[in-house]
Amino acid sequence: MGALIEKVHPRNLLAAARGERIVNHEQDRGRIAGSSPRAVSRTLPGVMLSEMIQRRLIEGDEYGTGQTQGQAGAGAPDIAELALHWLGADDAPRLVVDPALTIEWLNLSAERELRRRRGVMRRGELLMATSTTQHGELIAFLKRCGDGGGTLCLRGEDQEGHLLLMAQPLPGDRFGLTFRRCGAEFSPAYADLQAAFQLTRSETTVLLQLADGYSAAQIARRLGVSTATTRSHIKSLHVKLNVKSREALLSRIRAYQL
Known part of the structure; x- marks a missing residue:
C-alpha cells in the first residue's frame, strides 16, 4: 500500500476524486497509466491522502511540480496539493462519492463521524444510512441533485434533530458531500x-x-x-x-x- 501511494503524482490526487484519467509521471510523463481512476482513488483513503500531502509540503515535491499557474519559483507547493490538504484538515466531514455511494475520498473528520454510526456509516467502500428506509432516501437524493447541489434532512434515530447532508455535483459523475448534526449536540460557532x-x-x-x-x-x-x-x-x-x-x-x- 505504502509503495503504491509513493508512486502517485500529487496532481493526480484531485483528478482521482474528479474521475479524470491518471497520468503516471514516474514511468512516462506523457503516457496514461494503466490503473483506472477508481482503482487509484480507492487505494488512497482520505487519511492517507492528507498525510501524504502534508509530507510532500514538508519534504518538498520530488516530482518537480512546485510551480503553479501564475506563480514562479521552484519549491512552491502545488495548488492542487494545498486545496486537497485544506479539505482534508477541515473540521467539517467531507466525502467524494459516486452515484452508487462508493466512497472515493474522505477526510479525517468524515472518517471519525462514520465510525460513530449515527445516521450514516461506512460499510466496506460504501457510504450507507444506518436505516434501510433512509438509505433509499439518500440514493434518491443524489439522483435528483441538480447542478446547484441540494440538501437532505434525515431524522435522527433518537427522533431528536436531523442529520443535514449537503451535496455538490462534481465532474466525472461524482458528488462532494458534507454533513452535520442538528440536534441537541449541535453548537454553532461564531466569529469574534x-x-x-x-x-x-x-x-x-x-x-x-x-x-x-x-x-x-x-x-x-x-x-x-x-x-x-x-x-x-x-x-x-x-x-x-x-x-x-x-x-x-x-x-x-x-x-x-x-
Whole structure:
C-alpha cells in the first residue's frame, strides 16, 4: 500500500476524486497509466491522502511540480496539493462519492463521524444510512441533485434533530458531500463577536447564552451572578448592537455564525 501511494503524482490526487484519467509521471510523463481512476482513488483513503500531502509540503515535491499557474519559483507547493490538504484538515466531514455511494475520498473528520454510526456509516467502500428506509432516501437524493447541489434532512434515530447532508455535483459523475448534526449536540460557532461589537468578556458570554436559548434567570444561575447583573449585560448588548428586543439581538448576530 505504502509503495503504491509513493508512486502517485500529487496532481493526480484531485483528478482521482474528479474521475479524470491518471497520468503516471514516474514511468512516462506523457503516457496514461494503466490503473483506472477508481482503482487509484480507492487505494488512497482520505487519511492517507492528507498525510501524504502534508509530507510532500514538508519534504518538498520530488516530482518537480512546485510551480503553479501564475506563480514562479521552484519549491512552491502545488495548488492542487494545498486545496486537497485544506479539505482534508477541515473540521467539517467531507466525502467524494459516486452515484452508487462508493466512497472515493474522505477526510479525517468524515472518517471519525462514520465510525460513530449515527445516521450514516461506512460499510466496506460504501457510504450507507444506518436505516434501510433512509438509505433509499439518500440514493434518491443524489439522483435528483441538480447542478446547484441540494440538501437532505434525515431524522435522527433518537427522533431528536436531523442529520443535514449537503451535496455538490462534481465532474466525472461524482458528488462532494458534507454533513452535520442538528440536534441537541449541535453548537454553532461564531466569529469574534467581542471584537466586532466591542463587547466585554461577560457581555459576550451572556450573548452566546442568549443565542443558546437561555433566559436571563437561567443565565444568571449558570454564571453564578445575580439576575440584575445579567439584565444589565443584556441592556448593554442592546445598546452596542443597536437593537431593542431579544429577537432583534439574535437576528443581528445570525450573519456572524460560521
